Amino acid sequence: MIKTTIAEVHKYVDQEVKLGAWVANKRSSGKIAFLQLRDGTGFIQGVIVKSDVPEELFQTAKSLTQETSLFVIGIVQKDERSPIGYELLVNGIEVIHRAVDYPITPKEHGTEFLMDHRHLWLRSRRQHAVMKIRNEIIRATYEFFNDNGFVKVDPPILTGSAPEGTTELFATKYFDEDAYLSQSGQLYMEAAAMALGRVFSFGPTFRAEKSKTRRHLIEFWMIEPEMAFVEFAENLTVQEDYVAYIVQSVLKNCPIELKTLGRDTTKLEKITAPFPRITYDDAIECLHEKGFNDIQWGDDFGAPHETAIAEDYEKPVFITHFPTSLKPFYMQPDPNRADVVLCADLIAPEGYGEIIGGSERVYDEELLKSRLQEHHLELSAYKWYLELRQYGSVPHSGFGLGLERTVAWISGVEHVRETIPFPRLLNRLYP
Known part of the structure; x- marks a missing residue:
């Protein structure tokens, strides 16, 4: 047998x-x-x-x-x-x-009911398909970075400082010290890049952000590469090559799952590098032309703004050179224009919003000190991070891709709560 x-x-x-x-x-x-x-x-x-x-x-x-x-x-x-x-x-x-009275039947169920039974809902064809696509994206991620000379490094989840301030962090006690659940492994990945050249991490991150939108989770997974001797333009090239790679891998290896979800694969077939690029200035002008007269230079983009910008493109679009005031302390200013930084957000098509944020990093010690002070962050907490600029500092860049938003976009599901096995939402910690 x-x-x-x-x-x-x-x-x-x-x-x-x-x-x-x-x-x-x-x-x-x-x-x-x-x-x-x-x-x-x-x-x-x-x-x-x-x-x-x-x-x-x-x-x-x-x-x-x-x-x-x-x-x-x-x-x-x-x-x-x-x-x-x-x-x-x-x-x-x-x-x-023999199962008796299984609660999830072929009839329609409300979202809250299905979320309460997430441990069983995962068994359905649709959820099975989404999880298989998630797995393929993870598999292709490792393949892409391993094939391109990156080393996998695992940053800590418990940290004593924050890469982007502490306002959206979960605080805890680390014995007699204050600690936080990580919102990003980036700072530690910068240290790893100074040792290993090109590195990437893949792990959970946490944001204490009281948001209920279809794009937000409290706990989500990030892929965070960091690269020594890589400046802004090359960073964008790595990003578009990586995203195109995972999309094509899903098309190749998950045809049944995409069909189960009713995904229009003709849209995914168009996702090849290079991707279009516009500046923040261009984006503001575009929004004004589309009737978004409430947004002004210096304002951040919300979901409706990102959707409006993306609808002009069939591929993901980079928005580059955001105002310095909008971005974290570690982003390198444009040498030709101090009021913007060498950064980019990658906006997915079809209304799925930002899937990547990345930048060239500040690599001058004095500039980094001044940026930390501008953000009212204690220099002592970042002593080790500053030391990276004291001992053989080099230009370096990196980015972070949010796995769940990427899964949602590629699979075509509306809400990120379906793209992680057990979602943590504003009012949900069960099951």
Whole structure:
């Protein structure tokens, strides 16, 4: 007996196999029962023909309840109507555990109900597809950076200082000291870049931001590369190459998942480097032309502004050279214009907003000191960070990509709460 998974059944056409699975759904007529089976690797239809199996087996199949777990035995057959191209002609069922009154049925459920049952909602086809796309983006991320000479470094989650101030940080006690949950690993990645050249991190970050928008999570995951001897223009090139790479990887390796979600893949096929670039000045002018007369130079962009800017482009668009007053202390000023910094936000198309923020970093010690003071940050807390500018300082750049917003954009789902297994929202810490 060949024991396999749904993802591997294509290897065993016309052979008998054994699968461990759950019943996602079922329907039956007088002569045939159809089981929608899932095993974590995918979904497949099991067909039981009454005339071909013992009566007891057919009745067992008809009595199966949603999410009952079982071992199923059958012959793998090609079926062009199937999303995966195969179905299973079942000739044996061994029930492991019979589920009773499974709460998430094929009918419509409200969002709050589904979020309360997130531990079960993950089993649905749609959520399975989103998680598989998330996994592919993570896999492609490691592949891209490993292939391009980056070293994976893991910055701490508990920190004694903040890269962007403490107003949106979760404070905690580290024995008798104040500490914070990290909002970014960037400062530590700069230190790693001075040791290893090109580095990247991938880990959870936290923002105590009381926002309820479809783009915000309290806990989310960031990919944060940092590169020594890399200036602003080269930083943008790395970003667009990386984003194009992960999009094309999802197109190649997740066609079933994209189809399950009803994603228009023709839009994703256009995501190739290079990406368009406009300055903050250009963006303000664009918004004025679109009727956003309330926003003035020096104001930050909200979701409606980003959406309005992005609608002119089929690819993600870089907005560069933001006002110095809007950005954190570590961003390098434009040498030709002190009121803006060498930074860029990458705005995804289709209304998904900013997915990357990046910049060239300040690498002059005295300038960094003055910037810290302007932001009312204690120099003593950043002593180690300043020392990076004392011992062989070099131009360097980096960026941070928010994984959940990127998953939402590529998969085409509306809200980031569906793009992380167990979302942490303003009023949700369960399950």
